[in-house]
Amino acid sequence: MAKDDNSGKDLAAADSSGVGQEGAPAGTVVVVRDAVANPGFPPHRPRVTDVQPSAERRAERTVYTLFYLSIVGSVFAIAAYMAFPIIPEDPGSVRTNNLFIGLGLSLALMAIGIGAVHWGKALMYDHEGIDERHPVRGSEDTRARAVEIFQEAGEESGIGRRTLIRNSLIGALIAFPLPAVVLFRGLGPQDDNPAALLSHTMWKKGTRLALDPTGTPIKASDITLGSAFHVIPEGLQDLEHGKLEEKAKAAVLLMRLKPEDLNELPERAGWSYDGIVAYSKICTHVGCPVALYEQQTHHLLCPCHQSQFDVSNHCEVIFGPAKRPLPQLPIAVDSEGYLIAQSDFTEPVGPSFWERN
Amino acid sequence: MSTSTTTTDLVETKKSGGLTAAASNYIDERTSISTAVKELGRKIFPDHWSFLLGEVALYSFVIILLSGSFLTFFFSAAMTPVEYDGSFVPLKGVEMSAAMSSSLDISFDIRGGLLMRQVHHWAALLFVAAIGLHMLRIYFTGAFRKPRELNWVIGFILFILAMAEGFTGYSLPDDLLSGNGLRIIDGMVKGIPLVGTWISYLLFGGEFPGEAIVGRLYSLHILLLPAIIVALIAMHLLFVVVHKHTQYPGAGRTNQNVVGYPVLPVYAAKAGGFFFIVFGVVMLMASLFTINPIWNYGPYDPSPVSAGTQPDWYIGFADGALRLIPPGLEFVWLDHTFSFNILIPLVALGLFILVVLIYPFIEAWVTGDKREHHILDRPRNAPTRTAIGAAGVTFYAALWATASSDIIATHFKVTMEGVIHTMQFLTLVGPFIAFFIAKRVCLALQKKDREIVLHGYESGRIVRLPGGEYIEVHQPIDEYERWKLVSYSDYKPLMLRPNAQGKITTGQKLRAGMSRWFFEDRIEPVGTTELERSHGDHH
Ligand code: HEM
Ligand code: FES
Numbered sequence: 001m002a003k004d005d006n007s008g009k010d011l012a013a014a015d016s017s018g019v020g021q022e023g024a025p026a027g028t029v030v031v032v033r034d035a036v037a038n039p040g041f042p043p044h045r046p047r048v049t050d051v052q053p054s055a056e057r058r059a060e061r062t063v064y065t066l067f068y069l070s071i072v073g074s075v076f077a078i079a080a081y082m083a084f085p086i087i088p089e090d091p092g093s094v095r096t097n098n099l100f101i102g103l104g105l106s107l108a109l110m111a112i113g114i115g116a117v118h119w120g121k122a123l124m125y126d127h128e129g130i131d132e133r134h135p136v137r138g139s140e141d142t143r144a145r146a147v148e149i150f151q152e153a154g155e156e157s158g159i160g161r162r163t164l165i166r167n168s169l170i171g172a173l174i175a176f177p178l179p180a181v182v183l184f185r186g187l188g189p190q191d192d193n194p195a196a197l198l199s200h201t202m203w204k205k206g207t208r209l210a211l212d213p214t215g216t217p218i219k220a221s222d223i224t225l226g227s228a229f230h231v232i233p234e235g236l237q238d239l240e241h242g243k244l245e246e247k248a249k250a251a252v253l254l255m256r257l258k259p260e261d262l263n264e265l266p267e268r269a270g271w272s273y274d275g276i277v278a279y280s281k282i283c284t285h286v287g288c289p290v291a292l293y294e295q296q297t298h299h300l301l302c303p304c305h306q307s308q309f310d311v312s313n314h315c316e317v318i319f320g321p322a323k324r325p326l327p328q329l330p331i332a333v334d335s336e337g338y339l340i341a342q343s344d345f346t347e348p349v350g351p352s353f354w355e356r357n
Numbered sequence: 358m359s360t361s362t363t364t365t366d367l368v369e370t371k372k373s374g375g376l377t378a379a380a381s382n383y384i385d386e387r388t389s390i391s392t393a394v395k396e397l398g399r400k401i402f403p404d405h406w407s408f409l410l411g412e413v414a415l416y417s418f419v420i421i422l423l424s425g426s427f428l429t430f431f432f433s434a435a436m437t438p439v440e441y442d443g444s445f446v447p448l449k450g451v452e453m454s455a456a457m458s459s460s461l462d463i464s465f466d467i468r469g470g471l472l473m474r475q476v477h478h479w480a481a482l483l484f485v486a487a488i489g490l491h492m493l494r495i496y497f498t499g500a501f502r503k504p505r506e507l508n509w510v511i512g513f514i515l516f517i518l519a520m521a522e523g524f525t526g527y528s529l530p531d532d533l534l535s536g537n538g539l540r541i542i543d544g545m546v547k548g549i550p551l552v553g554t555w556i557s558y559l560l561f562g563g564e565f566p567g568e569a570i571v572g573r574l575y576s577l578h579i580l581l582l583p584a585i586i587v588a589l590i591a592m593h594l595l596f597v598v599v600h601k602h603t604q605y606p607g608a609g610r611t612n613q614n615v616v617g618y619p620v621l622p623v624y625a626a627k628a629g630g631f632f633f634i635v636f637g638v639v640m641l642m643a644s645l646f647t648i649n650p651i652w653n654y655g656p657y658d659p660s661p662v663s664a665g666t667q668p669d670w671y672i673g674f675a676d677g678a679l680r681l682i683p684p685g686l687e688f689v690w691l692d693h694t695f696s697f698n699i700l701i702p703l704v705a706l707g708l709f710i711l712v713v714l715i716y717p718f719i720e721a722w723v724t725g726d727k728r729e730h731h732i733l734d735r736p737r738n739a740p741t742r743t744a745i746g747a748a749g750v751t752f753y754a755a756l757w758a759t760a761s762s763d764i765i766a767t768h769f770k771v772t773m774e775g776v777i778h779t780m781q782f783l784t785l786v787g788p789f790i791a792f793f794i795a796k797r798v799c800l801a802l803q804k805k806d807r808e809i810v811l812h813g814y815e816s817g818r819i820v821r822l823p824g825g826e827y828i829e830v831h832q833p834i835d836e837y838e839r840w841k842l843v844s845y846s847d848y849k850p851l852m853l854r855p856n857a858q859g860k861i862t863t864g865q866k867l868r869a870g871m872s873r874w875f876f877e878d879r880i881e882p883v884g885t886t887e888l889e890r891s892h893g894d895h896h
Pocket of ligand 2: 283284285286287288302303304305306307320321322
């Protein structure tokens with residue numbers, strides 16, 4: 001059984017089309033003993049332009065006409081630049097500017113291209129040429145000399161003998177880029193701890209829930225049954241710095257369900273107000289805003305990878321790649337009837353990360 | 358002595374030509390350019406439509422460089438918030454980053470600016486597509502075999518860099534979609550164990566989105582990545598010159614020659630002309646079709662999102678991979694979060710990329726063939742390779758289609774879950790089906806080739822024999838056509854044999870197994886004996 005067909009009699013170093021390989025092994029290729037021989041080149045067939053002078057003249061005319069057309073295109077593009085200016089606050093003028101400069105340039109480019117290709121195909125000498133191939137490897141002499149050079153260099157420098165020099169050099173070469181790696185620490189602010197930052201948002205006890213993007217505080221009485229609101233913490237719009245960073249963590253969806261449709265966890269009793277619940281809008285998969293609310297089913301859908309969350313069941317995942325429920329923001333109502341947060345989220349919002357537990 | 362020779366040379370060149378000759382002489386005496394012209398000027402390039410795919414890739418890159426350089430003169434890569442005050446009325450007074458505002462200015466306040474943005478974006482889409490198709494051509498014709506394995510690796514790295522260029526570019530305008538793409542990257546990075554949180558923090562210079570990322574991506578987009586791409590393209594083309602181009606099998610063509618047109622003049626005219634055609638087509642698309650209308654999306658804001666928006670096409674496969682993950686694959690263990698819903702796609706795609714990258718070496722190991730190959734395979738003549746390719750394409754296509762799962766669901770009015778489950782099935786099982794079908798089709802086509810070689814084409818002409826029997830006349834094929842059908846390498850499975858120590862190594866066993874898988878089904882090329890016998894039948 002154990003027999004190598006590789007070196008069998010019916011296999012030779014090269015197949016019929018594989019000569020000149022310096023005896024490189026041919027592997028498991030089968031050499032066909034009675035292979036059909038290469039018949040050589042078929043006879044050359046002349047083109048119309050070779051035999052009909054009128055066709056040749058026509059081709060010539062086509063080519064130079066195209067080149068002239070290209071000039072027309074370029075001139076047209078320049079003229080269009082001037083003739084179709086962009087008029088402030090008129091999007092239509094942008095469109096015409098784009099269209100006509102573009103059409104002029106397209107003509108200029110394509111006419112050169114088609115003309116040149118046609119010239120090459122129809123008029124230039126069309127007999128195929130043949131180049132010989134040589135093995136890619138250098139000739140034996142060259143290779144021998146290359147080896148010799150390395151040997152000489154090795155001897156003359158003594159890199160093989162002087163191992164201490166060699167090893168210390170290798171060490172130095174490995175060590176010197178390391179400071180560059182350390183420098184990259186500066187890409188992020190020096191004193192912060194990312195995991196800690198991810199664990200807090202702008203929400204605090206008493207922060208009013210406000211409409212996104214206007215920042216108007218929301219009264220519980222404004223929330224009709226079945227509706228959903230995009231919410232930000234009050235004061236977010238007035239931040240001097242870090243508005244988007246805070247919003248990327250603090251965005252919330254506010255929904256009102258019939259209290260009996262809500263299946264609340266015992267430890268979260270009192271986190272909702274009269275069927276109004278607030279959940280983080282940032283998907284627990286990779287962080288897209290979960291913005292699509294289906295009133296009938298009480299499902300939230302993330303448009304990025306279609307994770308679905310069930311609002312009536314504390315936003316637990318019912319489908320899709322996300323694993324964790326959307327974090328819930330505990331809410332209450334203040335003395336003036338405005339919705340407020342009872343505290344920050346009790347867990348980090350958004351995508352999972354290593355330090356999260 | 359030497360002075361006198363120089364003077365005579367000078368006199369001679371002066372005599373022998375006009376300005377062109379003088380200029381050529383001037384340059385050659387300083388650059389030895391005549392050597393290059395002698396070596397390259399008449400170099401032969403074979404002709405085939407499929408060889409144009411690589412050219413399209415190259416030309417679209419040139420177009421990208423030209424249009425991109427124009428954009429740099431106007432684009433401002435800063436995320437400092439500004440109040441938009443340009444010509445696009447609906448966004449007037451809206452707070453946005455300077456990057457977004459300058460992208461809008463390019464579109465609405467600079468004549469031809471929108472055109473250049475659209476040229477840049479269309480050319481980018483074409484660039485990645487052309488590299489992809491070029492790669493498929495290389496794969497299915499076996500052009501990656503010795504001596505071109507390393508060029509395959511370079512080309513594939515270019516493909517990946519092109520996607521990176523595309524993604525960084527897409528993120529620059531800082532519109533809603535680009536920010537959302539970055540958000541997804543941020544979430545994925547955070548899912549990497551141990552270092553993810555920190556990488557994200559450093560990448561964005563603090564918390565997402567921060568004010569650093571666009572500037573950083575800009576450095577990558579216009580400096581670092583293009584420099585690497587240019588260097589790799591140069592190497593890629595240098596290798597093409599060193600190896601000389603492959604050619605399809607054909608009468609007169611051998612492994613020792615290249616048959617085609619010389620660089621000067623025919624190839625230069627055709628290839629140069631083709632550059633202008635590609636440029637013209639991109640320009641036409643940019644004049645007629647809007648791409649990436651950032652003014653409709655608005656500036657980035659972490660809160661709103663619209664359903665059904667899509668990333669650029671080449672990112673689709675990664676997006677699809679994320680969508681395919683079934684629920685629940687995330688665990689807390691030893692106080693740390695393991696996000697397998699992110700790790701599985703990352704690792705799976707990484708492995709896929711790795712296999713594609715090293716495929717030439719795998720195949721070379723299986724065949725043991727160390728010879729150079731300059732004649733391309735017709736895909737049917739390498740059935741297993743073609744089938745593997747079909748499986749890979751199916752896998753990629755399934756991931757890619759999954760990126761549109763929501764659109765498929767709403768368009769065909771089926772459930773989201775149904776689409777995802779179907780796509781999960783297609784991603785995992787589809788490649789096997791594709792493998793099987795492609796292999797059968799190849800073998801059938803090979804059999805058909807044999808039939809044609811031995812008995813000629815079916816001419817469609819029916820004649821009645823004197824005995825009353827009807828037969829269809831077969832038209833024999835000429836020897837030139839026949840050559841294309843019979844000249845291919847046929848491999849057989851490797852049989853195991855103990856090595857010098859009388860042992861069969863595991864490596865050998867694996868190789869023999871792979872070899873059997875590759876070559877157990879094979880159709881031999883027709884030889885002369887068979888050919889003569891079949892001719893005997895006809896006479
Ligand atoms: C393979 C290479 C490249 C690819 C695939 C690519 C792709 C892209 C894409 C998809 C965009 C978004 C365009 C939009 O719709 O606004 C973009 C933007 C941009 N690219 Fe490139 N690009 C490449 C190379 C370059 C180079 C070499 C430069 C400069 C020399 C450049 C300069 C720019 C600039 C300034 C922008 C922002 C313009 C704007 O958003 O309005 N790109 N790129
Ligand atoms: S980000 Fe929501 S499903 Fe992926």
